[in-house]
Amino acid sequence: MKQGQIKVTKENLLQWIENYRWMVETIEEARQPVAKADNNSYIGAKTAMYGIEATLPKASGGTSDPVYIEVQRRVYSMNHRIREYEYKVAEVQKRIPLVQGDREIEVLHRLLNGDSMRAIGRRMKLSSTTIFRLRNFIIKQMMK
Structure with a gap:
């Protein structure tokens, strides 16, 4: 295991x-291209080349701008969470073919679509106890 x-x-x-369901939606949202104006609004800041600003001392090394640091932290955090969600979604998807039986499938x-146990029971005309039993059997099959 990595x-x-x-x-x-x-x-x-x-x-x-x-x-x-919400992990897939979060991954899709993160993969959407960002509008160009939003993408370059802060990170695209340039060093002054003309005027009085050009004569002022330049920062060396990293930045001490707290807003920039916060943007970097959020980007790193979001990328880390997206990778984690992708791993979890892939593990579930990899195990879907292991499930046997029409009712179980x-x-x-319906669970992957975000339906509640009660809603699934109503839709399939089954008791909630039967749905819980089927769910537990599904998990057992997926763990093989």
Whole structure:
């Protein structure tokens, strides 16, 4: 297992299935191209070449601008979270073919779409106890 990767346990897999929809949406949102004006609004700042500003001392090394540092921190944090979400989504997707049975497949896809257990039970005309049992069986199949 690579450093930083999360171990796949039944509990983790169940949590990833429950969070699947919003993780996919977050990944899609992060991959959307940013408008050019927004992309260069702060980071594109230049050093003055003319006028009185050009004669002032220039900063050496890193920047001490707290706003720039905060932007960098947020970008790093978001990239780290996106990589983590991509790993979790890929683990769930890799295990989908392991699920056998029509009812189990239907319940899994509804869970991945973000439907609640109660809504799935109403839609499939099954009790919530049966849906919980099917969900647990799905997790068991995906852990093989």
